[in-house]
Amino acid sequence: MERENTKTSLLSRWKNKQKGKANSNSIKKAPENILIPLSGGQQRLWFLQQMYPKNPVYNYSECFNFKGNLKIDLLEKSLNLIIAANHALRSFYKFEKEQLIQEISSKDKIDLIKLDLSKLDQEEQDIQKQAILLSEARKCFDLDKPLLIRTILLKLSASEYILFITLHHIIFDKWSMDIFINQLSSNYSKLLSGISVEVDQLKLQFTDYAYWQQNKEIEATQLNYWEDKLGGNIPFLELPTDYTIPKQPSFKGAEHTRHLSEFLSCKVLDLAKELETTPYVLLLSVYYLLLFKYSGQTDLLIGSPISLRDQKALEDIIGFFDDTVVLRMSLSPAMSFSNLVKEVKRTTLEAFSNKDIPFDILVKKLNPSRLLRNNPFFRAMFIYHTALPCPSFGSDLEFAHSFYNAGVSKFDLTLYVVNADDRLSTSFEYATDIFSETTIIRLQDHLELLLEGIVARPNRPIAKIEMLTLKDKHFFFPEPMPQNKPFDSFEGIHQIIEAAAKKSPEAIAVTFQNTSITYASLMQKSDLLAETILNNTNGANEIIGLCVERSVSMIVGLMAILKAGCAYLPIDPEYPSKRIDYMLNDSNASIIVSQSSETVKFKNFRGTILTVDNAQDHSSNLHFQKLPIVNQDHLAYVIYTSGSTGKPKGVPITHGNIINSTEGRLNFYRGYPKSFLLMSSISFDSSKAGIFWTLCTGGNLVIAKKRLEQDLSLLGEVIATNSVSHTLMLPSIFQLVLEHSEIQNLKSLTTVIVAGEACASSLCKTYFEKLSGAALYNEYGPTEATVWSLAHQIKKEDVDGSIPIGGPVANCEIYLLNEFIELVPFGAIGEIYIGGPSLASGYLNRPELTKEVFINHPFKNDTSEKLYKTGDLGRYRNDGSIEFLGRIDKQIKIRGHRIELDEIEKVLDESPIIDKAVVLFNDSDEKQHFHDEVTEIMAYFNDYLNESEALELLDSIESLKTEEREYILHRMHQS
Template sequence: MTPEEKRARLAQLLKDKTRPAGKQAPLSFAQERMWFLDKWSPGSAAFHMPTAVRLSGTVDTAALGRALALLVERHETLRTTFQERDGQAMQIIAATGEVPLEVMDLQGLPESEREEEAQRRVVRLAQQPFSLEQGPLLRAVLMLLGGGEQVLLVDQHHIVSDGWSMGVLVHELAMTYRACLEGQPPPLNALPLQYADWAVWQKDWLQGAELERQLTYWKGRLNPHALLELPADKPRPALMSSKGARKVMHLSSPLTQALKALGQREGRTLFVTLLSAFNVLLSRYTGQEDVVVGTPIAGRPRAEVEGLIGLFVNMLALRTDLSGKPSFRELMGRVHESTLDAYAHQDIPFERLVDALKPERHLSHTPMFQVMFVLQNAPMPALEAPGLVMEAKPVDTGTTKYDLSLLLVDLPQGLRVIAEYSTDLFEPATAERLLAHYQTLLEAIVVQPDVSISRLPLLPDTERHRVLQEWNDTTVAHPPEATLTSLIEAQVARTPDAVALEFEGTRLTYRELDARANQLAHALRKHGVGPEVRVGLCVERSLEMVVGLLGTLKAGGAYVPLDPGYPQERLGWMLEDARPPVLLVQERLLSRLPATDAKVVALDTGWEAIAREPTTAPAPLATPDSLAYIIFTSGSTGRPKGAMNAHGPVCNRLLWMQSAYRLTPADVVLQKTPFSFDVSVWEFFWPLMTGAKLVVAKPGGHQDPAYLTALITSASVTTLHFVPSMLQAFLEEPDVAGCTSLKRVVCSGEALPLELKEQCLRMLPGAGLHNLYGPTEAAVDVTFHACQPNDGRRSVPIGRPVDNTQIRILDAELQPVPQGAAGELYIGGVQVGRGYLARPSLTAERFIPDPYATAPGARMYRTGDVARWLPDGEVEYLGRADFQVKIRGLRIELGEIEASLEKHPSVKQAVVLAREDRPGQKRLVAYVTGRDAAPEAGALRAFLLERLPEYMVPSNVVVLERMPLSPNGKADRKALPAPELGGADPSRPFVAPGTAIEQQIAQAWKDLLHVERVGLDDPFFELGGNSLLALQLHRRLTAELGVKLALTDLFQYPTVRALATRLSRREEQPSEDAAQSGRSRAEARRTVNRRAVGGRGRAETTDGDADE
């Protein structure tokens, strides 16, 4: 329907007055949403529309009261209440109504306190609940301050008002007050219709073909789209409250005029210009190129309804594609077109749209959009009355409906910009920074509209200096000529007779260990080992392992760990790449290695020959630049890749660790990490360069918590490392409380859960917990964080950079991201490794020139990790930017597993995901399609076990008939089912309700949803439920089951099984559940807004000053 046709239909309404006779009427679509929200969260101030009017001069309170009464008589909405009639909510319109003008005299207070007290009372009154059933839904309070100063608070419930309506109300109140003073009738034209007439017309018009036309557009426009995940300062609650706050910024008049001029040159409105910039800001904050922002639209298609007070406003979801690195000028064009299209389809109520699109429901998020944008370019009309100067201002009730709302008001002196934010998520400083970034962006676009949006500056100079220089000021002078061998040999000279090494009851002093390593070094020198010569080492954890490592380094060579537990094929690839001329082995493990041309030296059966070599140290050949080791990590091509590290970077890492944690000769360090992983580097060498004792765990012992607790206790271990998943298992060991010798527990390898941190500090009170982060490619660890109990953080940070190391958090254009925004983590400084062995192209891709370094030729390593800066200069890890994951602390390229699966003759295509279907339980899941016959899951796992380490073999293999594809033809990873839904048919299996309560719930669903069957695990909303139906279901189940049922329960427990279980527990624990219900209701005040009638979104601005 064209706008002209729509206006004609409304004009016909003016003639016909189709509303049925009587004083009740159906609710409009928007009112249905508000009715639901009030039932969900009774009395929430989030749905109030308060305005404070400053009155300077003499006020005639009697005339003001009469003016208010005349407005109540004029507008039916001001004397409307809402009640259920025959199970249906209706507008009840009283023939007459009274809204008394309450007067509060504050003149008895000291003059210095009156203004502050008035502000407190305004906020308190604005938060007082309305009763939709009893009314009135308008309150007016006049506060007398003395000296001719007054404040008039006018507040309405959103169900009968919107921002435009508040302007109408205040303007007409001023005109009517003036008329009352003059003894004249108000100069207002008679209203051609009332809001209830319009509600009837809306229900009649928006159906059938017109409804389908608009729904078709929006389905195509919004299905599907991702949540906008702004990085938050606090963990997102499962149920968001409506608590909010505001920060305000004023843009100068010159900047405001420049923005208007830019839009005029391009034929774009100020709204489009400002929204385009906001979209850029959101994209740069989140890294997302598909952004959906909500904006209110007045919803008044004809002049005849412009003077009505009522809830007309509607919400539009404006989706913007920021991909392809467009210039800002090009982006303005995209936003212009999408906005025009949305306006052409603006009539469908937001609540109906959510009903139709059925977005995935999260009680912690609003549907469709999580951020709102509002531009008010027509300020509150001027208010005039004899003897009075009147100024209307919105009231901040301390509430919000969305994660973030940006409200702009175009004033003569320049734009006022308000960031309204959820205090559940954000700190005030974050909102202030966001406004500063928005201003920096706006200042850039007026002079650089043709620059790519990815290159536009966001950071003010002070913040740029902070994240690039101040937080990376890590310069420390360590001995420039240090090598691993020189540091250890210096310690041998200091404490030759102290115990250096212990394994299974056998001990070696520093002198004895040094002597054996020297003998091996001499033997290796005879085999040509020296600087840059690689030595393979295939041994189990033992004394021989430590001697082999030290001997190789003393010879000047670089060791290459070859884990005997790896499949022979993988070991073959590693040998093929490393080409070591010498292999150090234990004789019993030789059969596990593929055939090789390398000289094989057995450290056990062949030691007799090695023992003939001198025990004195060979002349040192290695320098800080010499290669120290090559550790192979998972590779995306299906082959592992060898990361090369030299002595200098590793020594920097170890010297930092000693300065930070201060090992002494009294310390005992447990070495338990497989030597094929980089954590083993510091476990081996840190204690040996500081005079501490190194205790080596038996082979396989690192996976046995009972063994570890016993070893820690018997050996008085003070320092050890865990990946978090193993730390969890260790803490569950019954004897862990006996590990009182522990002083330091170091965690790295994967994200450290907050709960696990607290548990560790609680169960091991004598031990400090340290969270470290770093890739193999940058000498083990590059950041550190000392954990503190109950520190109020949302997660455990990975901390600050170590000595002589820099952390860059950059966007795709290698520009620093704002503090708090997500970006990719890059590592600069002395610990950046050489690169990958025999992989020049991959090395060039991951080790790139460092644009922020002062040293010529400096490189930085691209980690693929996503992180952000915290306000205190620490770094928070957020996840992976690619398909590389960590399981049990071990880094895995999913592509390597996929490549291995696709080598199986029965597999056509394979996709591997790291799923966390249960919190803290991350696992690998493989999805495969077959060629001729369906592959057998067990056979595929056995096939992988022959080719990959056990930790890389998926715990589940799901066989699919076909792989879901995204629009670009690639596998749609987000559409892959959870493993329990896998198999030939990934659809949900039907499970019939069994118990009496399950059958009653299912029957209620069938009756309300008009479906033939309901399974135990069918979600209510997926079957067609919406918020209005949820209200009916709530009433029915409460009556039929005779139990206390909170409306929030239907959203928190959306399946028959979950709800039945919840109700059964409630019957057993009524008092506890009643208390929980009260807490849920209080916590859900904001969530209400998102789950409203069919839709959970608010069709209005957050205050009365910014509706358009």
């Protein structure tokens, strides 16, 4: 055990310091005939037991294995001598004179239950043994009824026995188990040798300590330390949970243990010596690093038990002397691991030096916000234990012992490290209602990888220490899957639609209300308009504005622009003129395709305005010419999205981008859309899914009238009348459709896609109850990656947790990276980065922003390959799908639309009425924004407004609503 006793041992120095302090404040026997209170730790356990009286979470069980010639009568006498000698083992707890006290039972003999399993065959014996042990370990104690210890002796054969002991933690800690074992072996050996054993009635007992502790003054300096250390907001540790965290803890748990190799154990212990610290501090530092890697958080709190046996006289007393210290660390990703160890060492020494404030007093004084299921300060616990050699029970008897986990976990995650003769083992005790075994095994894999990396290069920045297994790497860099490429021979997206029209010219291409158009007619009308456009562009790949109300003509205009070799810029007719002017100027559009009723919106436009409804009238004046040939690098359209500078940003999408995106649908989805209901505005990225998927495969594109979702009965009728097979809508809209439409009207649906906001599990439950005949899919993708990048078919088993956004589609590359652009481990939180042929080249006229978010591909040598930095957080689930966890920045989604709070703040700040505005999302349910969309935005400002000023500000907010394409401000609060 040489490595445990280094000259610079932190714990040794601390213990010596504490014992020096204790000499002036030594514990003495408590006065006789006085009520003995519970210690601080006992009070906490008593309270928890009252909250969960039928839960065995604070039971403590140990298996004693004997092989050889066991003298059962001597073993029983040895046990009873321990019971008689230690008051803690005979303690029980009750109220007297309105005070919670502990009393000592006069009962000094334990009932040793003896069961003979030796006559059973091996399989049956194992079954019976496990059933008995589990039943004993899970049987709850009544704290007001002694004894709070049970023993049972199982005979497995003539020379093999198990002594199974279960106690309540309120009378016993881990240190006490070592004392108990030593006393048991000493008593047994003496009795075996014929030596009598006397009980020392004068020695200090745990009750003396409890009396002393409760009459001891609280040190103000220590309380000040904890107020400074733990005051303010306590971050919630974001661990990769597999199941929805229940509001009430069940304390159901399991344990997974791994024995490190002798080589790695030796290296770890040698590194502790090299860094002049203890194995406890070194391994605690590794635990911080593991949690940092998984959570991405730098403010981390870990609990750790500490023994309060400061004084020599307490070292041989059985009882519950443990308390909990909260170790709070602030990590910097750039700090080296060796520097992390130094900081953990300092934090640990400070905490140990201020450990005399009971944990419950800290909670009362600091009053942190908390949920019932969670410890108020931490979710993760760390315990390090040096295993002592087993004592002898005589030459003809082998003895070994082990802790028995009764399927409980006191905390969400506890890392136990045991040092047994310089061989380390790591055990994770975990809450099974939030973690799966697969996740815990992965934690073990990553912990071991961290240890290997640390001992090799302890001075590396912690963010650079690799934590990826070979299995992880194979998953993150898969071999390309063979894809069906039916569009491989086409250069332009409109060419694919033309091919579909040639195949089925009389099929209905587009329907709007009572108007339909065949593919042949769509081609004819769009050809005419394309000629008109071509006469104004001379075949250049220009950006042309498209501002047409929802109608068949809208698609005619779209097709005409594409056929003319141009890119369309969709402009919602409801956009305010300020936004329209910005988009036209920023895109350098000199032509607008609109309709006669909308031309008034462009009175300040100095370019050419063509009207789709008059194209037929001008056909006689056209000189028909060959339409230009496009290639996949030509622009197909430009979409403007919300921008963080107060102005929207234009995303140019090429023909190659949209062809790849659309072709991906043919590989992912079963069948083609015979009839697709287009709900979203053409100015939304999501509209491209329905338009091109449908028209490229010869289906009927059914365009919903504006705000059809506000008339759910009519929406259902539209689906039924047009035999709609496919649609894409917001999850919140689909929820309303399921709840308020006639389900019979929805029977034609075979595929429903939800996108644009987080998909709630409640929607999926309703769907499986009412419309399970249709397949339901959840899609995710930013405009910058052409409509979609990830998708997931929702299954019944998904409804019990958050609905994933799935896996990569359409040849997309998906990476979850940390701030150092390195892969995060499977299950850890990272930012979603997207690559592949659907990726846009950047933003129009925004080179700096393009450089910032379209980064060089870190895993490829080709500098032309880029990844898009989405700003979205996610992590991989055990099934390989990705779970969406929210935004890094202040951009959010409201009813499917990307909104940046900074943009709203900028518009409000430009108002001469107010000095400064702060815009926040309102979310009453803690952390719910990670799982559901934000439904309300709140604007706060300092200035007091009179009535006229308030009305003027409301006018500007009304404009902002329209600019953001949705009503995003429900209430305003003045402060």
